[in-house]
Amino acid sequence: MSDADIAVVGLAVMGRNLAFNMAEKGFRVALYNRSVERTDEAMALAGPLAERLIPCRSPEELVAAVKKPRAILLMVQAGAAVDESIARLQPLLDKGDALIDAGNANFHDTVRREAALDKAGLAFLGVGVSGGEEGARHGPSIMVGGKPEVYGRVDKIFTAIAAKFEATPCCALLGTDGAGHFVKTIHNGIEYADMQMIGEVYGLLRRGLGLTPVEIGDVFERWSKGPLSSYLVDITATVLKTVDPKTGKPLVDVIVDSAGQKGTGRWSAIEALALGAPASSITAAVEARGVSAERALRKTLSERFPGAAQPLTLAGNREAAIELLEQALLAGKILAYTEGFAIMSAASREYGWKLPLAEVARIWRAGCIIRSTLLDRIASAYDQTPDIESLVLAPGLTPLFEGAAGALPEVVAEAFRHGPVGRDLALAGAAPAALDRRPDPGPARLLRRPRLRPDRRRGPAPRPLEPERRLTRRTASGFPAATGSRMRPAQPGREHRAENRYRLILDGGRGPAREGRTCRTKSTATPGARTSAAPPAPRCSPPPSTAPAGASS
Ligand code: NAP
Numbered sequence: 001m002s003d004a005d006i007a008v009v010g011l012a013v014m015g016r017n018l019a020f021n022m023a024e025k026g027f028r029v030a031l032y033n034r035s036v037e038r039t040d041e042a043m044a045l046a047g048p049l050a051e052r053l054i055p056c057r058s059p060e061e062l063v064a065a066v067k068k069p070r071a072i073l074l075m076v077q078a079g080a081a082v083d084e085s086i087a088r089l090q091p092l093l094d095k096g097d098a099l100i101d102a103g104n105a106n107f108h109d110t111v112r113r114e115a116a117l118d119k120a121g122l123a124f125l126g127v128g129v130s131g132g133e134e135g136a137r138h139g140p141s142i143m144v145g146g147k148p149e150v151y152g153r154v155d156k157i158f159t160a161i162a163a164k165f166e167a168t169p170c171c172a173l174l175g176t177d178g179a180g181h182f183v184k185t186i187h188n189g190i191e192y193a194d195m196q197m198i199g200e201v202y203g204l205l206r207r208g209l210g211l212t213p214v215e216i217g218d219v220f221e222r223w224s225k226g227p228l229s230s231y232l233v234d235i236t237a238t239v240l241k242t243v244d245p246k247t248g249k250p251l252v253d254v255i256v257d258s259a260g261q262k263g264t265g266r267w268s269a270i271e272a273l274a275l276g277a278p279a280s281s282i283t284a285a286v287e288a289r290g291v292s293a294e295r296a297l298r299k300t301l302s303e304r305f306p307g308a309a310q311p312l313t314l315a316g317n318r319e320a321a322i323e324l325l326e327q328a329l330l331a332g333k334i335l336a337y338t339e340g341f342a343i344m345s346a347a348s349r350e351y352g353w354k355l356p357l358a359e360v361a362r363i364w365r366a367g368c369i370i371r372s373t374l375l376d377r378i379a380s381a382y383d384q385t386p387d388i389e390s391l392v393l394a395p396g397l398t399p400l401f402e403g404a405a406g407a408l409p410e411v412v413a414e415a416f417r418h419g420p421v422g423r424d425l426a427l428a429g430a431a432p433a434a435l436d437r438r439p440d441p442g443p444a445r446l447l448r449r450p451r452l453r454p455d456r457r458r459g460p461a462p463r464p465l466e467p468e469r470r471l472t473r474r475t476a477s478g479f480p481a482a483t484g485s486r487m488r489p490a491q492p493g494r495e496h497r498a499e500n501r502y503r504l505i506l507d508g509g510r511g512p513a514r515e516g517r518t519c520r521t522k523s524t525a526t527p528g529a530r531t532s533a534a535p536p537a538p539r540c541s542p543p544p545s546t547a548p549a550g551a552s553s
Pocket of ligand 1: 009011013014015034038075076077078084085102103129131133
């Protein structure tokens with residue numbers, strides 16, 4: 001009998017719980033899984049909800065069980081499994097039927113799949129679902145991408161099963177094709193950064209201040225009642241206060257200190273780079289996970305380059321240190337959201353989605369992993385100024401950020417001095433954005449390739465500085481001269497040599513990125529080798545405001 005309102009394909013933890021959620025809200029749901037055991041398991045776990053579930057043993061049975069035009073939700077492993085599931089179902093479907101991919105797809109795949117199915121007369125939605133198993137069962141945050149008329153066919157089901165924030169469903173159509181999956185991707189990127197920063201602050205509280213897990217749990221619990229109020233801070237408090245029943249040790253001490261980085265979290269960093277949207281805390285969090293996964297190498301390096309942890313400078317004033325860490329975490333959290341929303345804003349322009357960013361913030365307020373009270377302020381910011389350049393400029397966020405931002409560089413400096421937390425980078429990634437004293441003009445002038453050859457359009461070549469003079473001054477101070485005023489122009493005949501030197505120095509292999517990488521690697525692996533984070537010996541002498549800068553403008 002074809003009376004199911006919707007079908008769910010893929011009955012692992014997410015699909016099964018979404019199906020139970022739908023059944024609980026009164027919908028009839030047809031179920032199918034590639035391995036039949038999972039279907040049986042789902043039916044066994046369904047309890048009284050089983051009467052609204054229709055277990056199917058084949059795709060043919062499934063298609064026959066759903067009302068036309070059909071809506072079939074795929075909740076299988078992201079990637080090839082989605083294409084394979086579509087390939088199996090497509091020949092069985094009628095024109096106008098809709099396939100809905102609710103897994104963690106790469107949005108580029110979603111765009112491709114929608115276009116291909118559209119050509120075949122089938123409808124498609126790409127839907128991001130956040131909240132894990134618990135969310136799927138009791139109310140996730142749902143981010144939809146696709147055509148409004150297709151969404152219109154399932155919006156009743158989606159809004160019924162979505163989490164509610166003060167009675168408003170956390171579910172919305174955010175744009176066409178890949179918009180929903182893109183927003184879910186960035187959600188997970190923010191989650192990476194937020195979790196990483198929480199981990200770093202935990203590390204400093206534990207090793208820098210010598211607090212026990214339970215004491216740190218109390219600190220997080222206190223913080224969760226203030227502006228840091230969020231699911232992740234809340235759950236951290238709970239985890240830290242939990243004892244492992246098997247060993248009797250704090251649970252945190254029996255968790256393996258290694259995390260993977262794949263799929264959505266990594267794609268956030270990749271898409272940010274592709275869009276030219278700075279996302280240093282998200283990227284750093286992805287990298288930190290990569291470092292954490294190199295367990296054997298970490299062990300080898302820490303044995304080869306041992307270094308003792310140093311207590312935080314502020315350890316003598318525990319309460320002041322805790323307050324500083326709270327502020328740093330708050331600033332970092334604001335910046336992680338700021339990065340995430342800036343990436344979405346750039347993508348919205350690039351792909352023509354017109355992402356409703358206030359709505360994105362609103363549907364993240366319940367059900368999803370990064371739910372937090374900050375999202376109310378973020379929603380208001382985008383309501384007031386939809387094209388705001390940076391969230392930290394929003395009237396609702398500026399005072400909070402200003403109050404906290406100063407703590408971030410202080411904590412980062414402490415973390416690097418402290419040693420063992422040196423490998424953790426997300427707070428450090430966020431720190432530059434917290435410095436309101438960003439130099440203007442900045443050092444980017446030296447990143448532009450100076451043109452010292454004559455340029456007919458621009459007039460005569462700038463004169464290189466006299467080489468020996470530069471060398472002397474650099475040797476004496478260890479740093480480039482502060483201004484160009486005391487430098488003599490080169491003598492005729494030396495210009496060619498000097499030009500080569502500039503080229504060599506400025507185009508050479510050891511660019512600033514490599515220096516940064518070296519510092520990170522060393523601080524990661526060799527707590528004792530912290531001095532490597534000191535400014536690298538200057539390799540080119542003129543400061544930004546002198547000749548080469550002028551030459552590049
Ligand atoms: P999963 O472990 O990602 O995937 C397992 C499911 O995919 C099983 O039903 C499996 O069927 C099916 N599958 C794998 N390869 C297949 C293929 N080639 N053809 C057909 N089916 C195939 O399951 P999950 O954790 O429930 O996640 C489902 C989706 O939701 C994923 O995209 C995931 O990234 C996303 N998601 C997960 C969470 C979470 O907390 N787990 C949260 C949000 C989003 P068999 O039983 O036959 O192997």
